[in-house]
Each structure stands twice: as C-alpha cells, then as structure tokens.
Amino acid sequence: MAINLHGTASLKNDEVEAAAVADLFPVKTFASSTKGWTGHTLGAAGIVEALITLVALDSGHLPGTLNTDELDAACGPQIRKDSVETRTRHAMSMSFGFGGSNAVVVFGAEAA
Amino acid sequence: MLRGEAGLLPEALPRPALTLLPANERRRAPDTVAISLEVAWRACQDAGVDPAHLPTVFTSTHGDLAITDYMCATLADSPDALSPTKFHNSVHNAAAGYWSIATGCMAPYTAVTAWQNSFGAGLLEALVQVHSEQRSVMLVAYDIEGKGPLASQSPSEHLLAGAWVFSPARTPRTHAAIDWEVARRDGQEETGVHSAAALALRGNAMHQCLPLLETLARREAGPVIYPLGVGQVLSISNTSFYREWIA
Numbered sequence: 001m002a003i004n005l006h007g008t009a010s011l012k013n014d015e016v017e018a019a020a021v022a023d024l025f026p027v028k029t030f031a032s033s034t035k036g037w038t039g040h041t042l043g044a045a046g047i048v049e050a051l052i053t054l055v056a057l058d059s060g061h062l063p064g065t066l067n068t069d070e071l072d073a074a075c076g077p078q079i080r081k082d083s084v085e086t087r088t089r090h091a092m093s094m095s096f097g098f099g100g101s102n103a104v105v106v107f108g109a110e111a112a
Numbered sequence: 113m114l115r116g117e118a119g120l121l122p123e124a125l126p127r128p129a130l131t132l133l134p135a136n137e138r139r140r141a142p143d144t145v146a147i148s149l150e151v152a153w154r155a156c157q158d159a160g161v162d163p164a165h166l167p168t169v170f171t172s173t174h175g176d177l178a179i180t181d182y183m184c185a186t187l188a189d190s191p192d193a194l195s196p197t198k199f200h201n202s203v204h205n206a207a208a209g210y211w212s213i214a215t216g217c218m219a220p221y222t223a224v225t226a227w228q229n230s231f232g233a234g235l236l237e238a239l240v241q242v243h244s245e246q247r248s249v250m251l252v253a254y255d256i257e258g259k260g261p262l263a264s265q266s267p268s269e270h271l272l273a274g275a276w277v278f279s280p281a282r283t284p285r286t287h288a289a290i291d292w293e294v295a296r297r298d299g300q301e302e303t304g305v306h307s308a309a310a311l312a313l314r315g316n317a318m319h320q321c322l323p324l325l326e327t328l329a330r331r332e333a334g335p336v337i338y339p340l341g342v343g344q345v346l347s348i349s350n351t352s353f354y355r356e357w358i359a
Binding site for chain 2: 042043098099100101
C-alpha cells in the first residue's frame with residue numbers, strides 16, 4: 001500500500017496525520033506527501049494528488065517527500081523521504097479541507 | 113425594497129454580529145465569513161431546517177479579496193511576516209469551513225467559483241444536487257469589495273450575500289416553486305434588475321444573485337437567465353408562489 005498524504009507541512013495537520021498513519025498502517029506502508037513537488041494547489045490539491053497516486057500505481061514510481069530533511073517525532077517508519085521504484089497493488093490519496101471536508105480514495109491496480 | 117416599493121436604507125447596516133461563532137473566531141472572521149454565515153443562518157431559520165444536517169454549496173466570484181490583497185502585498189514585501197491566520201482564511205472554502213464548524217454540520221459541502229458565471233454555476237450545482245439526491249440543499253452566494261491594486265483586476269463593491277434553501281418538494285415554509293433547465297444559449301440576454309436597491313448593488317461581483325431575488329420578491333414568473341460559459345444558459349422560472357416574505 002502506498003499513501004499520498006495531505007501533508008501540508010503545517011504543524012498540526014502533519015502531527016495528526018502522521019499519528020493516524022502510524023496507528024493504522026503496517027510499517028512497510030509507503031507514505032509520502034507530494035506537496036513538496038507541486039506546492040499546495042489548494043482547491044485543486046485533491047485531484048492533482050489523486051492523479052499523482054494513479055501514476056504511481058501505474059508506473060511503480062512512488063515519489064518521496066521532497067525537501068523534508070528531518071521527520072517529526074509523530075512520524076512512524078511509514079513516512080518516507082526518498083522516492084522508490086516498487087509495485088504496489090493499492091494506493092490511497094488523502095485530502096483534508098477546512099471545517100472537516102475530508103476525502104480519502106483508494107485505487108487498486110486490478111479490479112477487486 | 114427589491115419589489116421597488118421602498119428606496120434605499122438611510123445608512124449602511126452594521127457588520128453582522130455573528131453570534132453563531134465562538135467569541136475568538138468571531139473577532140478573527142473576515143467579512144466574507146461574516147456576511148455569508150449571517151445569510152445562511154437566516155435562510156435556515158426561515159426554511160425551518162436544521163443546519164447541522166443540510167448539505168451546502170457556497171459560491172463566490174473572488175473569495176476574500178481583502179485577504180488576497182494582503183497575501184500578495186505581504187509576499188512581495190516581507191514574506192516571512194505572513195500571518196498564518198490570514199493564510200488559513202485565504203482559501204476559497206473558508207466561509208464554508210467556518211459554517212460547518214459553527215453548525216457542527218457533517219453533511220457534504222462544496223465551494224465553487226466560475227468567474228463572472230459564479231452565481232449560475234453555484235445555483236446549477238445546488239439544483240442538480242437537490243434533483244439527484246432528493247434532499248434539501250442550501251446555496252450561499254457572496255462577494256465583498258475589492259482592495260488595493262487587485263481591485264483593478266477583480267472589481268467588486270460593497271458587501272453582498274444571499275442564501276436559498278432548495279427542497280425537492282414543497283414544504284409548509286416554501287415561498288415559491290421553480291422550474292429550471294440548462295439550454296443552448298440562443299440570443300437570451302442575462303436578466304437585468306429594476307429596483308433601486310438591486311441597482312445600487314450592481315457593482316458587487318455577486319450581483320447576478322439579484323435578478324433571482326427580485327423576481328421572487330416581485331412574484332414574477334421570469335425566466336431568469338444565467339449564462340454558464342460557452343454556449344449554455346441556466347433558465348429559472350418561478351412557477352408558483354406560496355408563502356410571503358416578511359418585509
């Protein structure tokens with residue numbers, strides 16, 4: 001499983017998101033935020049990151065978290081700084097909006 | 113006033129008190145939030161619906177022009193001094209977000225814009241949701257005045273906000289029944305306004321909400337025509353009138 005995090009680099013968002021990922025997913029999960037590559041495209045962030053997630057699932061290239069040097073204490077081993085080449089059967093994209101307008105989509109490489 | 117039977121108010125109304133929000137949020141809330149939450153609250157009260165379970169569509173041409181001007185000026189002059197609160201409030205869905213926090217609403221909301229067609233686009237989104245989901249949806253439309261150099265590119269004057277609760281069937285609180293359709297644009301002109309009150313607000317970027325308000329207030333059938341961009345219009349007809357508005 002690969003996860004494209006909301007990962008805005010705002011302290012509270014990243015802390016809560018990292019804790020949720022650490023609680024819910026096995027350590028081999030690959031989780032990264034691609035906002036370091038694209039910037040925060042605000043209202044377009046959900047669709048931009050969903051497309052990046054689909055490309056990652058299709059190509060096997062999982063982009064890391066650009067411009068992150070040191071991980072916060074809340075981050076488990078799931079949170080990755082470096083990109084890797086690996087095939088994954090499922091990839092998930094998480095986007096969170098002001099006031100709890102949140103959406104998470106899971107894509108599969110094959111029909112479930 | 114929208115019926116054209118009364119002139120303008122002698123003086124400007126004060127900014128809404130915004131009692132819906134906790135005191136600290138109330139002080140920090142920008143004008144966009146103050147006016148949109150006020151009309152949203154009044155629409156829910158009028159319709160007798162619980163905002164905690166009501167899906168909403170917020171539409172604004174420019175979002176918060178004052179904060180966008182602040183963001184541009186601060187990023188140009190002293191980017192490190194950018195206020196995190198202002199950044200937080202700069203997003204297009206800020207008003208919708210504050211509404212969902214204030215009301216504890218867990219129903220879906222969305223925040224749309226489509227430049228000069230923003231009201232028609234928001235109205236279409238709300239009506240499609242009412243039709244496809246067969247549940248009530250509130251539309252909230254607002255724009256504030258332009259500030260600084262941005263005002264030359266994104267002109268808008270005054271504060272203007274309107275809110276409507278649309279339901280799939282008539283309720284005891286319903287004011288009017290409407291028919292709507294999306295049609296090919298074939299020479300139909302965008303509907304104008306007549307009352308002194310509506311004419312005074314034509315400089316606001318959300319002035320497109322005024323013809324719908326005016327025809328409802330005047331109990332006219334319409335249709336009210338909203339261009340939707342290339343080659344299409346949204347046409348709204350008031351087919352029946354029920355409950356009167358309280359003046």
